[in-house]
Amino acid sequence: MARFAANLSMLFTEVEFLDRFQAAAKAGFKGVEYLFPYDFEASEIKKRLDDNGLEQVLFNLPAGDWAGGERGIGCHPDRVDEFRDGVDQAIEYARVLGNAQLNCLAGKQPEGVSDEEARKTLIDNLRFAADKLKAEGILLIAEPINTRDIPGFFLNRTEQALSLFDAVGSDNLKLQYDIYHMQIMEGDIAPTIEKHLKRIAHVQLADTPGRHEPGTGEINYPFLFSHLDRLGYSGWIGCEYKPAAGTQEGLDWLDSVR
Numbered sequence: 001m002a003r004f005a006a007n008l009s010m011l012f013t014e015v016e017f018l019d020r021f022q023a024a025a026k027a028g029f030k031g032v033e034y035l036f037p038y039d040f041e042a043s044e045i046k047k048r049l050d051d052n053g054l055e056q057v058l059f060n061l062p063a064g065d066w067a068g069g070e071r072g073i074g075c076h077p078d079r080v081d082e083f084r085d086g087v088d089q090a091i092e093y094a095r096v097l098g099n100a101q102l103n104c105l106a107g108k109q110p111e112g113v114s115d116e117e118a119r120k121t122l123i124d125n126l127r128f129a130a131d132k133l134k135a136e137g138i139l140l141i142a143e144p145i146n147t148r149d150i151p152g153f154f155l156n157r158t159e160q161a162l163s164l165f166d167a168v169g170s171d172n173l174k175l176q177y178d179i180y181h182m183q184i185m186e187g188d189i190a191p192t193i194e195k196h197l198k199r200i201a202h203v204q205l206a207d208t209p210g211r212h213e214p215g216t217g218e219i220n221y222p223f224l225f226s227h228l229d230r231l232g233y234s235g236w237i238g239c240e241y242k243p244a245a246g247t248q249e250g251l252d253w254l255d256s257v258r
Contacts, residue, residue: 002225002233004254005031005057007204007240011247018048025052027251028258033058033238036066038089042096049097056097057236058141058176058202061129062086063105072105074125074142075118075154087129091136101139101201103176104129106155118154123167130170141201143176146184149211157185158192162199174201178240183208183219190227197231206241213241213250225257 006024008017015023018040024032032054037045049056063086064070064079073079073086090102104126109118130140144161145153155161158177165173177200179189186192193200207217214221228237243250 002228002257003031003236004029004258005033005055005236005238007238008032008034009036010240010242014247018044021045021048021052021054023247025054027248028254029054031055031057031236033236033240035060036062037093037097038062042093045093046096046098056099058101058103058238059090059093059099060103060105061090064107070107071145071150071153072107074104074106075113075122076107076110077113077117077121078110080121080125083125084128087132091133091138094136094138100137101141102129102133103202104140104142105145106142106153108150108152109154119164119167122154123164126164126168126173127170130168130172134170134172139201140170140173141176142173143178143204144181144185145178146181148184149181156181158182158196162196165199175199176202176204178204178206179219179224180204180206180208180211180241189219190224193224193227193233194231197233200233200235202235202238203228203233204238204240206239210244211242212244213239214253216244221253222257 006029008020012020012023037059063072073083106122133140144155144157147153147156207214207219
C-alpha cells in the first residue's frame with residue numbers, strides 16, 4: 001500500500017509554513033517533505049512534526065540562491081566548498097528531524113562549463129555526500145528534472161542519472177523518481193519504474209500538463225499506483241504538485257486510493 005507524503009512547499013500554502021504540518025495531518029497525511037528547512041530552527045520544525053504525529057520524509061541539500069533562480073550547485077566546479085558545507089548543514093537538520101534521506105539537486109549547467117567537467121564535478125560531489133551521509137545513517141538520493149521547467153538542468157533523464165551513479169560507485173546513492181518530470185522527458189513510466197525499482201528510493205508525483213494533482217492531466221495514476229503495489233514498492237510517494245484550486249479542494253484523488 002502506497003504511503004503518501006505532503007510536499008509542504010507546494011501543498012497547504014494557504015497557511016504559513018509552520019502551520020502546514022497541522023494542516024497536512026488533519027488531511028490524513030502521515031509524512032511530509034519540502035524543499036528546504038533552513039529558514040527555520042530545526043527544533044521549531046521538530047516540534048511541529050511531533051505535535052502532529054508526522055514523519056519527516058525528505059528535504060534537499062542546500063541548493064544555492066534559490067530565490068535568485070539557482071536550482072542546485074552539484075555540478076558547479078567553482079562551488080565545491082559551498083556544496084560540502086551544505087552537506088554538513090543538512091546533516092545537522094536531519095539529525096534533529098529524524099530525516100533518513102536527503103536529495104541532491106544537480107543544478108543548471110553553468111555557462112562555459114563543459115559536459116565533461118560538469119559531470120565530473122557532480123560525480124565527485126555525490127561521492128563526497130554519499131560517503132558522509134552513510135556515516136550518519138542517511139541515504140543520499142538525486143533526481144532527474146525536466147528541462148522545460150528548468151532549462152539547462154544538468155541531470156534530466158533516468159539512464160543518465162543511473163550511469164552517473166554507477167560512476168560514483170556508492171551503495172548509499174539511489175534515485176528519486178519524479179513521475180511528472182520523467183513523463184515530460186521520456187515517458188514510458190511503468191516499464192522504467194519496473195526496470196529500475198531496486199535503485200529507486202523515493203517517488204514523487206504531479207500530473208501533466210499543469211503540474212496539478214492526479215486526475216487533472218494525461219497520466220493514468222490509478223494504474224501507476226496499482227503498478228507500484230504489484231512491484232512491492234515500499235517507499236514514500238511525495239505529493240509535489242500545485243493544487244489547481246486549493247489544496248483541500250483537490251484531495252479527492254487521495255481519498256480514492258488510501
